[in-house]
Amino acid sequence: MEYANKGNLRENLTRIVEINWNQKLYMLYNIISGLSKIHGEKLIHCDFHDGNILNHNDKNKDKIYISDLGLCQPVKSFLKKYDIYGVIPFMAPEVLRGKFYTPASDIYSFSMIMWEFTSGLPPFNNRAHDIQLSLSICKGERPEIIENTPQCYVNLMKKCWNEDPLKRPSTSEVKKVIKDWIYRRPDDDELKSNIMEFINAPIGQHSNLAIEAHSQAYYTSRLLDFTSKKLNEILESENLNDCAVKDLRILDIKAVENTSENLNEILESEDLQANEEVNEMLVSENLNDYMIKDLKSLDEN
Numbered sequence: 001m002e003y004a005n006k007g008n009l010r011e012n013l014t015r016i017v018e019i020n021w022n023q024k025l026y027m028l029y030n031i032i033s034g035l036s037k038i039h040g041e042k043l044i045h046c047d048f049h050d051g052n053i054l055n056h057n058d059k060n061k062d063k064i065y066i067s068d069l070g071l072c073q074p075v076k077s078f079l080k081k082y083d084i085y086g087v088i089p090f091m092a093p094e095v096l097r098g099k100f101y102t103p104a105s106d107i108y109s110f111s112m113i114m115w116e117f118t119s120g121l122p123p124f125n126n127r128a129h130d131i132q133l134s135l136s137i138c139k140g141e142r143p144e145i146i147e148n149t150p151q152c153y154v155n156l157m158k159k160c161w162n163e164d165p166l167k168r169p170s171t172s173e174v175k176k177v178i179k180d181w182i183y184r185r186p187d188d189d190e191l192k193s194n195i196m197e198f199i200n201a202p203i204g205q206h207s208n209l210a211i212e213a214h215s216q217a218y219y220t221s222r223l224l225d226f227t228s229k230k231l232n233e234i235l236e237s238e239n240l241n242d243c244a245v246k247d248l249r250i251l252d253i254k255a256v257e258n259t260s261e262n263l264n265e266i267l268e269s270e271d272l273q274a275n276e277e278v279n280e281m282l283v284s285e286n287l288n289d290y291m292i293k294d295l296k297s298l299d300e301n
Helices: 010-016 021-040 103-119 131-138 151-160 171-183 189-200 228-300
Strands: 053-058 061-066
Touching (some): 021 103, 021 189, 103 171
Antiparallel strands (some): 053 061
């Protein structure tokens, strides 16, 4: 077995963030090509993260290898039950919830690798890798977009980490996009614009992210100390609470509307009563005027 003399991807993140975009894209192209071969065999990796991507330098050329295929299973035969095994930041939300592994869950993991190429850090390195982080991921939280990352790159990355696995691109689609970026077809104006984003993007710009890792940030695959069943129970409970709060808000709004209607009715009633009293006074004053006038007439006669 050939020894990877440059270690794994995680050990090289500091170096990778300093290289130019063309080199980054070429490395990503090799990674997605390897993953595409796995999917082409109707297999899924199921534990795809930066520690399982090896970098070997041979005659000044970097070679990328995907390792640790122990969990790799045929798509139809791999069933995930309540136990959760893996590296939380690289796990798709549906996998954390106990759904089946699919090629789309590997694509989600690839999006985290894309993000690492812009940050030089593993995702969520400043957070405890626990049930709270898993809940946040299931609710849609993703790593912070690094400033000055080319927008076309951000768009692809966001597609790969989409909440809905059916909306994530396939390895073939991602491979084609990155290949087009590298080889720069001159007949596509949109592609030209995308390439200019890479050319103009700063190299090695350090982000404002916390560099020091949290003491409970784990980047080796492990059996988690909570189950997907527990995770789903919390999510369902929070959804019920959200619905209850929403219902209460609706009731409060209706109560305010009813109070407003009652107040208007009272005000209208008071206005009517006031008008009646005014009219009565006017009538009374008119009668008095007539009586005085009649008395004066009698006196004159």
